[in-house]
Amino acid sequence: MADHTIAATFTINQYTINATAGPNGAISPSGITTVNYGGSQAYNITPDTGYHVLDVVVDSVSQGPLTNYTFTNVVTNHTIAATFRMTPPVANFTATPLSGGVPLTVTFTDLSTNNPTSWLWNFGELDNGTSVLQNPTHTYFLPGNYSVELTATNEGGSNKSVRQGYIFTYYPAVANFTGTPTTGSYGLSGLTVQFSDHSTGGVSSWNWDFGDGSYSGANTQQNPGHTYAVGRYSVNLTVANTFSSSYLLRENYINVTPNAPTSDFETYDNDVDMNPRNSGVAPLSVFFYDLSSDDPTSWTWNFGDGNVTTITKDVSHEYGDIYHTFTNPGTYNVSLTANNAWGSDTSYKTITVFQAVTVTSVSPAAGPTAGGTPVTIIGTNLVGASAATFGGTTATGVSVINATAVSAITPAHAAGSVNVVVTTPNGTATGTNVYRYVSPPTITGISPTPGPLVGGTAVTITGTNLADAVVMFGSNPATVTTPGTTSIIVTSPAGSAAGAVTVTVTTPGGSATTTYRYYVIQVFTSSTTWAVPANIGTVEYLVVAGGGGGGGQGGGGGAGGVLNGTLTTGLSGTKTVTIGSGGTGGTTARASNGENSVFDTITATGGGGGGTSSSTSSVATGANGGSGGGGARNRAGGTASAGQGYNGGAGGSSTSPYESGGGGGKSAAGGAGSTANVGGAGGAGMDYSSIFGTGFGVDGVVGGGG
Known part of the structure; x- marks a missing residue:
């Protein structure tokens, strides 16, 4: 298979x-x-x-x-x-407002879902209470509680929403009022306004705001009165009932007008320290403080120096305050004009602007260390000077002379230049080395002490602190030709009379005195009478007699007698004056004695004549006189008058005819003859300048030689 x-x-x-x-x-x-x-x-x-x-x-x-x-x-x-x-709609809605005073208009808004295509509203009122609009408005004219229905419909069906008591209306409180009066002037104490309430809605409370910062408070008067100051005021009334409140604001409702303003102001150094100031040194800044009243709206300042400024009241200038600087010295009339819609007013004040305080010099510019010298301090803007110091030491007697000069008395101070400081309300000023303190002068010598009454002598005064010296001989001023500190040379003025006079040396440091003598030289050469001038209290005299003649081929003539001294009495009337000759010298006769010269009672003898060379002894012998004449051929000289001179000298050898003696002098004897053909010397004279002063004109008297 x-x-x-x-x-x-x-x-x-x-x-x-x-x-x-x-x-x-x-x-x-x-x-x-x-x-x-x-x-x-x-x-x-x-x-x-x-x-x-x-x-x-x-x-x-x-x-x-x-x-x-x-x-x-x-x-x-x-x-x-x-x-x-x-799907059928689901009805839903809102409304606004839900409550309020009548008439109250309410806007309804449909909130239904599922696309309704029609709406039916019922607003709860008996008439005019429905609408088919989706979002209607409805006005309620009567107070009450209203239920609202909405039926929403589409092809799927209908749905209703009901809100019970949804809308509440009432009569509202409505504020309203009037005031009387609403305009007016301030007057003396303000404007009183009476307010009247016209509110509706069953008002049960009133709250007034009067617009000037004053409030009436809650639940106060229904019809109050109120007093206003100057200004424009908005008034607000708030009223309320059980359900509502409202307010009414009337803007600028009350207008209180002032009178014309009153101008006023003050002047200060600044707007912080606020020290009063209406004067000062240029440039001077002044703060002008507005004190005007009655609501000025503008201020016009005229400063008096060409500057005018107008200030308009605004948010940055509520008042008329202002600064101004005066650049130049002067007196300025400052005005303030305050203005508003109702008039104006002007007020005035004076501003004085000084130069800067200075000290430029002092007159005199020097004075003694001891002080006490009235001086004038020179400068600028010295008004109001209250004190002065010299080298830091306070002066006395300070007094204002004018704006440029102040007098004072110097205080003591050491020698030297010092600063002078003056204090004024406008400050202090210093003069540098404008005053010099000088030590007082001293006088240690005056040469020469006498001088001719015609003046013109150069006089040397030595001492200390001699600078800037003024020299007076009595009441006559001398001219200072060579100034110096320790030596001055002055030209003596002409005197009023012969005699002693006080010499005053004055410097800024003080004065010192010494004595000077005026003399008048009166010379008589022939016998006469003399009328003594008036007011001569002293005569200093010098009487000189004539000298003796010399002998022929023999002794010298003796000096004339001399007498000097002072006369203080008997100086009035007429005095006789005789002028005598001296003796003649011997020739064939014996020498003669001198003649007397006489002033009043004062007698001076003339000099004796000198002897001659002769075999006659009386001829060879000198004659007597004021001073003796000299002898010859071994003969004696003449004999002097007591107190007026000296004897003459003797002659020499008797075998020598020419050994003659000298004549006697005022201060010494004549010399003896001793040498053939040479006579002995004359006797010495006397210096009278020590007595009568240089330039007196007489130097002495000397005997003749043999």
Whole structure:
């Protein structure tokens, strides 16, 4: 038997499911789906928005409004079909406002879902209480509690929403008022306004805001009064009842006008320290502080120096304050004119601007170290000077003469130049080394001490601290020709009368004195009378008698007698003056004695004549006189008058006729003859310059030689 094979193949049985969906929805998966024997297949049924599943039919059997379905253990073919229907709306709404005073207009807003296509509103009022608009408005005219209904409808059906007591209305509180008066002037104490409430709605409380910072507070008067200051004021009234409140603001309702402003201001150094200032040194800055009242709206400043400034009231200028700088010295009349709509007013003040305080010099510029010198301090802007110092030491008697001069008494201070400092309200000023303290002068000598009354004598004064000296001879000024510190030379002025005079040397350091004498030289050369001038208190006299003649080939003549002295009494009336001659010299006769010269009672004898060379002794002998004449040929000389001179010298050898003696002099005897043909020397004279001063004109009296 032959072998055989057999092969069998198998396939699984498959079945179909046909899924369909009506309009307005879908089934997934849709169409024909193949499912293996015994397998499963799930379906989801989804309606469109606003629709719902109406029914699901499986194999011609209704399964109801399913949203999913699953075939299990499929062993045959199947069908599944879904149908859909629009969903009825769900009515819903809101409204605003939900409450308020009548008339109250309410806006209703439909919030219904599922696409309603029609709406029916019932607003709860008996008449005019419905609407078919989707979002209507409705006005309630009467107070009450209102229930609102909304019925929303589409092809799927209708739905109603009812809100009980949804809208609440009431009569509102409505603020209203008037005031009397609303305009007026401030007067003396302000404007009083009476307010009247005209509010409606059963108002039970009033709250007034008067616009000037004053509030009446809650539950206050219904009809208050209020007093206003100058200004414009907005008034607000807030009223309330049980259900509501309201306010009424009347802007700029009250207008209180002022009188014309009153101008006033003060002047200060600045706006911080506020120290009063109405004067000072240029450049002077002044803060002008506005004190004007009655509400100015602008300020016009005229500073008196050509500058005018107007300030207008605004947010940055509430007042008329201002700074101004005066650059030049002077007196400025500053005015402030305050203005508003009702008038203007002007006030004035004076500002005085000084030059800088200076000290430029002092007159006199020097004074004694002891102080006490009245001086004038020169400078600028010295007004109000209250003190002065010299080298740091306070002066006394400080007094303002004017703006450029101050008087003072110098204090004591050591010698030297010092600073002078003056203190004023506008500051201090220093004059550097403008005053010099000088030690007082001293006088140690004056030469010559006498001088002629006509003046013109060069007089040397020695001492210390003689610089800048002024010299007076009595009441007459002398001219300083050679200035110096320890010695000065002056030219004496003409005197008023003969006699002693006080010489005063004055320097800035003080004065010193000495004595100088004026004299008048009166010379008589012949006998006469002399009327003594008035006011002569002293006469210094010098009476010189005539000299004796010399002898022939013999002795010299004696000097005339000389007397000098001082008369202080009997100096009035007329005095007799006699001029006597000297004695004659011997020739063939004996020499004669000298004659007297007389001034008043003062008698001077003339010189004796000299003896001659003769064998006669009486001829050879010198004669007597003021001073004796010289003798000859061994004869004696003449004898001098007591106190007026000296004897003459004796002659020499008797064998020599020419050895004659000299005549006597004022200060010494004549010399004896001793050499042939050479006479003895005359007697020495006397220097009268020590008595009468240099230039007196008489140097002395000398006897003649033999």
